[in-house]
Amino acid sequence: MNREQLEHAIRAACDVSGDRELFVFGSQAILGQFPDADEQLRRSIEVDLSPKNKPETIDRIDGALGENSVFHQTHGFYVHGVSVETAALPEGWKGRTNKVQDYMDEQKVGWCVEAHDLAASKLIAFREKDTSFVRRLILGDLINVEELFSRLQLINTDKELEERARNWLKRIAEELDR
Numbered sequence: 693m694n695r696e697q698l699e700h701a702i703r704a705a706c707d708v709s710g711d712r713e714l715f716v717f718g719s720q721a722i723l724g725q726f727p728d729a730d731e732q733l734r735r736s737i738e739v740d741l742s743p744k745n746k747p748e749t750i751d752r753i754d755g756a757l758g759e760n761s762v763f764h765q766t767h768g769f770y771v772h773g774v775s776v777e778t779a780a781l782p783e784g785w786k787g788r789t790n791k792v793q794d795y796m797d798e799q800k801v802g803w804c805v806e807a808h809d810l811a812a813s814k815l816i817a818f819r820e821k822d823t824s825f826v827r828r829l830i831l832g833d834l835i836n837v838e839e840l841f842s843r844l845q846l847i848n849t850d851k852e853l854e855e856r857a858r859n860w861l862k863r864i865a866e867e868l869d870r
Contacts, residue, residue, distance in 0.1 A: 700794070703797055711744060716792070
């Protein structure tokens with residue numbers, strides 16, 4: 693996926709939901725802060741997002757733009773409408789989002805989760821694809837390890853999940869000498 697495709701996804705999801713603002717919080721949110729992010733960070737063909745003001749329209753997005761939809765078959769990527777509450781994000785994340793406006797309609801906005809907040813959320817989820825993503829962010833110097841430790845402390849989650857994430861991050865930081 694690239695930045696232009698993200699903008700297209702935002703435009704389409706705004707049209708379908710009737711909302712002019714969306715939160716983008718899956719891996720492709722990285723394009724909000726780093727439009728030319730390394731290809732390895734942009735492998736996903738899925739954009740996870742939630743309407744900011746009309747969260748009840750999530751199902752409409754999935755139906756019209758989701759996996760195996762005509763939109764997906766036509767454009768080669770799809771939009772997954774999902775509640776932003778499903779992501780474990782650090783306190784204050786909304787104030788750190790990156791604004792992405794569609795070049796064809798500047799009134800349609802995607803608020804992309806900032807890189808450290810995104811990485812913290814992925815470490816709490818702790819799937820293999822998530823830890824690989826965070827490792828790539830660290831290797832690419834797109835995030836600071838100390839800041840990531842700080843953001844993990846701002847997530848209201850089970851202490852065991854936080855400890856697992858912190859232990860992984862400590863091990864990776866030592867391995868990469870960061």
